[in-house]
Amino acid sequence: MKAVLISPIKNVTAANFRGLGAALAAAGHDVVQVFLPDVAAEGGRVLGREFPYETPYPASLVADVATACAGAGLVGVSLMTNHFERAADLTARLRPMVRAPIIWGGIHPTVRPEECLEYADAVALGEADETLLDFVGRLGRGDEWRRTPGFYARDGGDVVRNPITPPPADLGALPLPLYQPAKDLIQDREAGRLVPLTDELLARYTDLISPHANAGVAGSLYMANASRGCQHACSFCSNAFLKKLHGGYKGTRWRPAAHVLAELAQVRRRWPFVKYVFFSDDELLAMPDPIFDEFADRYAAEVGLPFRCFTSADTVSRERLARVVPAGFFLAEVGIQSAAAATQKSFRRQWLGDERILAAVRVMNEFAPALVPTYDLIVDNPYETTAERLATLRFVTRLPRPFFLQAFSLTFYPGTDLYERARADGLITDDRRQVYRKNSLAVERRDYIHILTTLNNRAVPRALIRAAAWRPFVWLATHAPGSWAFAAAAALARAAARLLRGGKG
Numbered sequence: 001m002k003a004v005l006i007s008p009i010k011n012v013t014a015a016n017f018r019g020l021g022a023a024l025a026a027a028g029h030d031v032v033q034v035f036l037p038d039v040a041a042e043g044g045r046v047l048g049r050e051f052p053y054e055t056p057y058p059a060s061l062v063a064d065v066a067t068a069c070a071g072a073g074l075v076g077v078s079l080m081t082n083h084f085e086r087a088a089d090l091t092a093r094l095r096p097m098v099r100a101p102i103i104w105g106g107i108h109p110t111v112r113p114e115e116c117l118e119y120a121d122a123v124a125l126g127e128a129d130e131t132l133l134d135f136v137g138r139l140g141r142g143d144e145w146r147r148t149p150g151f152y153a154r155d156g157g158d159v160v161r162n163p164i165t166p167p168p169a170d171l172g173a174l175p176l177p178l179y180q181p182a183k184d185l186i187q188d189r190e191a192g193r194l195v196p197l198t199d200e201l202l203a204r205y206t207d208l209i210s211p212h213a214n215a216g217v218a219g220s221l222y223m224a225n226a227s228r229g230c231q232h233a234c235s236f237c238s239n240a241f242l243k244k245l246h247g248g249y250k251g252t253r254w255r256p257a258a259h260v261l262a263e264l265a266q267v268r269r270r271w272p273f274v275k276y277v278f279f280s281d282d283e284l285l286a287m288p289d290p291i292f293d294e295f296a297d298r299y300a301a302e303v304g305l306p307f308r309c310f311t312s313a314d315t316v317s318r319e320r321l322a323r324v325v326p327a328g329f330f331l332a333e334v335g336i337q338s339a340a341a342a343t344q345k346s347f348r349r350q351w352l353g354d355e356r357i358l359a360a361v362r363v364m365n366e367f368a369p370a371l372v373p374t375y376d377l378i379v380d381n382p383y384e385t386t387a388e389r390l391a392t393l394r395f396v397t398r399l400p401r402p403f404f405l406q407a408f409s410l411t412f413y414p415g416t417d418l419y420e421r422a423r424a425d426g427l428i429t430d431d432r433r434q435v436y437r438k439n440s441l442a443v444e445r446r447d448y449i450h451i452l453t454t455l456n457n458r459a460v461p462r463a464l465i466r467a468a469a470w471r472p473f474v475w476l477a478t479h480a481p482g483s484w485a486f487a488a489a490a491a492l493a494r495a496a497a498r499l500l501r502g503g504k505g
Contacts (some may be wrong), residue, residue: 001073002030008083010037013223018177035186054085064194066097081108091119111415113152122153127167166248172256203273215331215372219275227254230282241415257294264303277307284309300327313360333374339395340388365400380409397462411440448477
């Protein structure tokens with residue numbers, strides 16, 4: 001059967017999406033993968049900016065997608081919350097041109113399947129590596145595909161709610177992500193059409209992170225994961241929802257080290273333009289000892305690419321860093337989120353605590369400058385007081401340099417406990433406008449405290465930042481007329497920075 005899988009996500013490596021394609025191809029199906037990243041490109045380099053999530057695709061592109069779907073027995077769309085409106089529009093416009101069932105999968109369809117069934121014929125819940133094969137098999141045999149376990153489906157005006165299935169337990173049994181240069185298609189924004197995803201385009205569309213935010217490392221990335229799941233259940237994260245969905249999501253499942261290394265060694269041979277690996281695992285350094293030992297022993301010889309990853313302060317150890325930093329580990333992205341005790345509790349991260357974070361930070365600093373941490377903060381939190389925001393600011397000034405500070409705007413994603421709280425408190429009244437269209441990287445409250453916090457990314461003396469955080473100064477800068485003066489000065493500073501960059505950004 002011909003199956004067309006469509007991804008509207010910016011990162012075209014998309015390991016889990018390509019894993020679904022690989023599973024179908026391994027079962028003998030004809031797979032076409034279509035990537036619609038819709039990101040700005042300039043001078044051959046992709047800019048780190050997505051176009052508004054609700055912006056429809058141009059008619060010429062939809063026609064190209066319909067052509068790619070010709071003769072397909074199945075069309076699948078994988079999406080997150082931010083892509084809901086665009087996926088809904090694309091599905092509605094494809095439907096008159098495509099005879100095959102159109103199914104959706106991904107975290108948003110998993111959390112809100114019935115909303116998604118207003119557009120899709122069926123929705124895959126959770127990880128679909130195994131259930132999708134069952135679905136396609138039933139479809140090919142003419143069986144009742146609406147009854148496939150792990151799926152919700154539309155049957156006329158009714159919704160068929162099938163039992164939820166466990167996620168794959170043995171990740172090492174899954175095929176490696178599928179790459180088909182002759183068949184994969186991508187939306188080339190410059191051409192405005194679907195074109196074959198050549199190696200040249202792959203290099204361009206994987207050059208996504210500024211060296212400034214990447215410890216000076218520039219070029220194309222390859223995103224991989226060595227695990228699925230997370231041991232924690234933070235209130236802002238969808239992992240907590242998955243744990244409630246099925247017991248199989250309660251822990252972290254790991255791929256064998258040999259499985260991961262085989263994938264990355266193939267990447268190194270096949271695409272010499274790839275400059276580094278970005279592990280998207282929630283906590284790569286939490287690898288079980290046997291897997292970590294094999295990974296650390298073999299990585300440099302078999303892969304040899306610099307790599308970065310997400311991790312948590314509770315998994316940082318001097319012994320592990322001593323083994324992987326010489327192998328190319330150059331950036332650890334660590335979630336601090338907030339140093340305020342009340343916020344840590346509301347995020348369900350009180351198990352960490354400031355002193356535990358500082359201990360991990362001091363260990364990482366021993367490996368500088370070979371290893372540079374990035375610290376993630378969650379800002380724009382309507383539940384935080386000025387005192388709590390200042391607690392985080394003062395904590396950041398205690399972190400030894402070098403590091404990079406990255407701020408994320410708090411987004412109340414459906415299915416999370418924080419979303420339910422915000423909804424009950426009347427903070428969320430319009431999901432489409434306040435959640436679906438929100439870019440978590442676009443900080444909304446760029447006020448005095450935020451500016452002082454981000455000054456830690458610059459060579460500004462810490463004593464000066466701490467002095468500027470004196471409560472009387474904060475009060476003057478956050479109350480009229482001082483707040484007006486600060487806003488005007490900040491706007492002028494941003495305009496001057498844009499001029500210095502030649503009008504870009």
